[in-house]
Amino acid sequence: MTKIYIYCLFDRFDKFLGVYSSLKTVHRDALRYCNRGNSRVVLEADGRLHDASLVILRNLFKGKLNYEILYCNERQGVKVLKTNLTE
Numbered sequence: 001m002t003k004i005y006i007y008c009l010f011d012r013f014d015k016f017l018g019v020y021s022s023l024k025t026v027h028r029d030a031l032r033y034c035n036r037g038n039s040r041v042v043l044e045a046d047g048r049l050h051d052a053s054l055v056i057l058r059n060l061f062k063g064k065l066n067y068e069i070l071y072c073n074e075r076q077g078v079k080v081l082k083t084n085l086t087e
Helices: 023-034 054-061
Strands: 005-011 016-020 042-045 048-051 067-072 077-084
Antiparallel strands (some): 067 077
């Protein structure tokens, strides 16, 4: 059985924005939606803040399933959910 992970993108009101098979593209689009205002974009996972980089996002998702990470700044926020396809 192959493991195919998908990443779902939601806005802060839980409105569905898209589904992705690539971590790189979901990171790019999350930054694009969230990068409005004068403050920097950060990742929030398990109550801790991290810099918004692809490497950190990959490490936060590593080994986890049905896990969500919040991209946020002073004005915007989006959520990325990692899950898998089931047969």
